[in-house]
Amino acid sequence: MSRESIGNQLMAERKRRQITQNEIASKLKTDRAQISRIENGRYQGSLQLLERYLTIMGLELTATPINRRPTFDELDSIYDDD
Numbered sequence: 001m002s003r004e005s006i007g008n009q010l011m012a013e014r015k016r017r018q019i020t021q022n023e024i025a026s027k028l029k030t031d032r033a034q035i036s037r038i039e040n041g042r043y044q045g046s047l048q049l050l051e052r053y054l055t056i057m058g059l060e061l062t063a064t065p066i067n068r069r070p071t072f073d074e075l076d077s078i079y080d081d082d
Helices: 002-016 021-028 032-039 045-054 072-078
Strands: none
Touching: 002 045, 002 072, 021 032, 032 045, 045 072
């Protein structure tokens, strides 16, 4: 998941809840510019702030594999004759 997609999800949820960037910034004890950078995918600050914003919005950060080729073992199990 890219920073842009995380930011887009946060912005969409914030707008759905009709909360301003200033209100989020106040809750997170940061400034509105930080919230804007997060939502625009340009944030390079602490993971803690990003996690707190996600939590407030009822979201969580997860790690998923990037599109990768299957291993030989995975392919072998598809064609298992047993």
